[in-house]
Amino acid sequence: MKLLILSVEEQPEIERLKEEAKKSGHGVEVKSPEKSTERVLPSFTHVLVRAVKGAGEAAKEIAMKARSLGLRVVDERLATGKGFNKAAIYSILKKNGFSVPETIAFEEKNFPAIRKFQGKEVIIKDVKGKRGQDVFKVNKTELEVFYQRLDKSKKYLAQEFLRIDKELRVLVVGTKVVGGFSKQSSNWKKNIAAGATPVKEQLSVEIKNASVKAASITKTEIAGIDLALVGGKIFVLEVNRAPGFIGFEKATGKNAAKEIIQYVASK
Ligand SMILES: Nc1ncnc2c1ncn2[C@@H]1O[C@H](COP(=O)(O)OP(=O)(O)O)[C@@H](O)[C@H]1O
Ligand SMILES: [Mg+2]
Known part of the structure; x- marks a missing residue:
């Protein structure tokens, strides 16, 4: 090729x-x-x-x-002209029976909708953000003040804050699970780019099946799936369409780049 x-x-x-x-x-x-x-x-x-x-x-x-x-x-x-953002991905996941954090998509004109979360800890994220750079945790008293500081030309998601027991990253290429790791960090935000450590993880069949299904229903051919385990339940946090894999290769010993190249060449 x-x-x-x-x-x-x-x-x-x-x-x-x-x-x-x-x-x-x-x-x-x-x-x-x-x-x-x-x-x-x-x-x-x-x-x-x-x-x-x-x-x-x-x-x-x-x-x-x-x-x-x-x-x-x-x-x-x-x-094919479809470039789903985070909001679209969540609605596809939910429709297909996945647990996802309760989410409200908002921009300037419907900001009041997120007051529904007032009194709780809320996660606010830019729909186009990545690597944890545009994900914020806001507590109940700060919601309105925080909103004033947001870029009003952008679209955001407000989400219930999940008490995550363990967060996993699974790499799916085509329909194959290449491997996965857990993200260890004392910070609530567990992006590798934000300093979390990837630790090799033996993936259960349930986790593997959920990852392959999440990739396929969102039509993500090379998918970095973020899963959160909360009280024994699997939540999908994110489906990344161009996942980083340097940390993945180090933690799992798997050759992600080779898997991706082989997949692309096989098309
Ligand atoms: N609803 C949530 N509850 C708890 N933690 C969250 C929630 N959403 C995101 N996080 C934490 O923030 C990180 C970054 O969020 P994510 O949606 O994956 O955005 P990004 O595209 O920037 O990686 C997640 O990996 C997770 O550790
Ligand atoms: Mg992420």
């Missing part, structure tokens, strides 16, 4: 993907999702869309164009 990786940032993950692609004899280049990138599409056979925060629309257009030219695109969800 001749693979084009779309990414707005240089990530160690991209280096790993390039390395594994080359090892298997594939051609590989990395470009940022700009309008001009469309012109180079005919010299590739496959496109892998990685980190596109801030350039989601441009990436979607390139993915759609690539698909119309007959290239194989991962993920296909983008290539």
Whole structure:
């Protein structure tokens, strides 16, 4: 295959993907999702869309164009013009019987709706956030004050704060569970990017099945599924479509980059 990786940032993950692609004899280049990138599409056979925060629309257009030219695109969800944000993912998960934290999507005009959570600890997150950078915990007295400080042009989610016993990250590539780890941290926010430590975890059949189902119903071909165990119940916290996997590879000893390259090439 001749693979084009779309990414707005240089990530160690991209280096790993390039390395594994080359090892298997594939051609590989990395470009940022700009309008001009469309012109180079005919010299590739496959496109892998990685980190596109801030350039989601441009990436979607390139993915759609690539698909119309007959290239194989991962993920296909983008290539078919659907770029679900966190709010859309939660509603799909809920409709399919998953436990998810009680959630209200809000922006400036319906802010009063989140007063429903007043009196409780609330999680507020930017629908387009990642790596824990735009996730905040607000206590009952601070809700209105906190809201004043939010960027009113953005969309957010307000969520019940879950008392999580254990948080897991499971990597699903296609329909295969590559592996998983738990996130150890004394902080309530357990992103690896926020300093949590990944610890290898033996995944139960229940966890594996839930992860594969969450990936498939949200049409996420390469999925970093965040699961929260709360009083024995499995909650889905997030389905990431371009998950980081450096910590994953270290913790599990699995070759995530190779799995991803093999999956893309097999399309
Ligand atoms: N409703 C919640 N209750 C408790 N902790 C949460 C909740 N939502 C998120 N968190 C914590 O914050 C982290 C980041 O939230 P997440 O929704 O995954 O956003 P991001 O895309 O920035 O990773 C989670 O991994 C979890 O540790
Ligand atoms: Mg997350």
